[in-house]
Amino acid sequence: MKRMSLTLSAVAVAMLAGAAQAAVVGDESDNTYVEAGVSTVNAGPHVAGRPGIGVYTMGTDRKVDFQALQTFAPADVNGVSSLVSPITPPSHSGMGVFHFAKIAGHNVYFGEWSQSAPTDGTHTVYYAGDNAGTTVPTSGTATYTVAGLNQYNGSNKLNGTLSANFGAGQLSGSLSNGSVTVNIGTAAISGTGFSGSGASASVGGATVATGGVSGQFFGANAAALAGVTRFDDRLYDTAFGGTKNP
Numbered sequence: 001m002k003r004m005s006l007t008l009s010a011v012a013v014a015m016l017a018g019a020a021q022a023a024v025v026g027d028e029s030d031n032t033y034v035e036a037g038v039s040t041v042n043a044g045p046h047v048a049g050r051p052g053i054g055v056y057t058m059g060t061d062r063k064v065d066f067q068a069l070q071t072f073a074p075a076d077v078n079g080v081s082s083l084v085s086p087i088t089p090p091s092h093s094g095m096g097v098f099h100f101a102k103i104a105g106h107n108v109y110f111g112e113w114s115q116s117a118p119t120d121g122t123h124t125v126y127y128a129g130d131n132a133g134t135t136v137p138t139s140g141t142a143t144y145t146v147a148g149l150n151q152y153n154g155s156n157k158l159n160g161t162l163s164a165n166f167g168a169g170q171l172s173g174s175l176s177n178g179s180v181t182v183n184i185g186t187a188a189i190s191g192t193g194f195s196g197s198g199a200s201a202s203v204g205g206a207t208v209a210t211g212g213v214s215g216q217f218f219g220a221n222a223a224a225l226a227g228v229t230r231f232d233d234r235l236y237d238t239a240f241g242g243t244k245n246p
């Protein structure tokens with residue numbers, strides 16, 4: 001069951017940040033344990049109204065911004081920030097394991113979470129970003145260089161290319177790290193979002209999971225994108241994001 005602990009202070013913060021909330025969108029593969037979206041906490045280093053995330057141990061309605069989280073966990077050589085329990089201060093213990101990355105040049109983040117490890121059955125992927133000023137072409141094509149996170153261990157980030165045919169309203173492509181390949185199938189572009197039901201994950205050329213994909217474009221002329229896959233085996237759920245090639 002999803003655990004919520006809405007407080008009057010959280011409501012007040014959310015009301016004050018209302019104008020900014022409209023510009024932030026986010027999604028997760030499963031909202032039982034975490035929720036991605038607009039941050040609501042104005043305390044310590046945290047600022048409301050930014051792309052953020054909430055975890056059930058603290059109340060998913062109380063989302064903290066990724067920008068502040070990066071002050072505790074600077075990005076590694078792969079551009080990935082990692083937070084592993086126990087997290088300081090002690091009141092934040094038990095928040096689980098976070099791996100997330102920022103799309104260069106955009107206020108957009110994508111990542112994964114688990115309570116202790118991806119194999120513990122809680123593995124969840126997510127994205128959140130500021131979509132103010134986002135526009136999507138209705139004709140032409142583009143390619144996106146993308147990265148993905150799935151069971152990140154410091155050296156297994158996924159990389160790949162997605163291709164958009166805006167005239168046909170389709171997005172397709174795949175990512176791989178040499179061990180796991182995630183293919184998003186053919187997703188339909190609608191408005192500033194995209195979704196599809198033909199995604200798959202494979203290992204050694206053999207399909208190990210099937211499911212869907214969903215995500216959003218960000219920036220003028222769809223300059224960037226981010227999304228998540230949801231599979232029948234959540235161990236292979238993957239978050240991804242990247243930018244349009246010149």
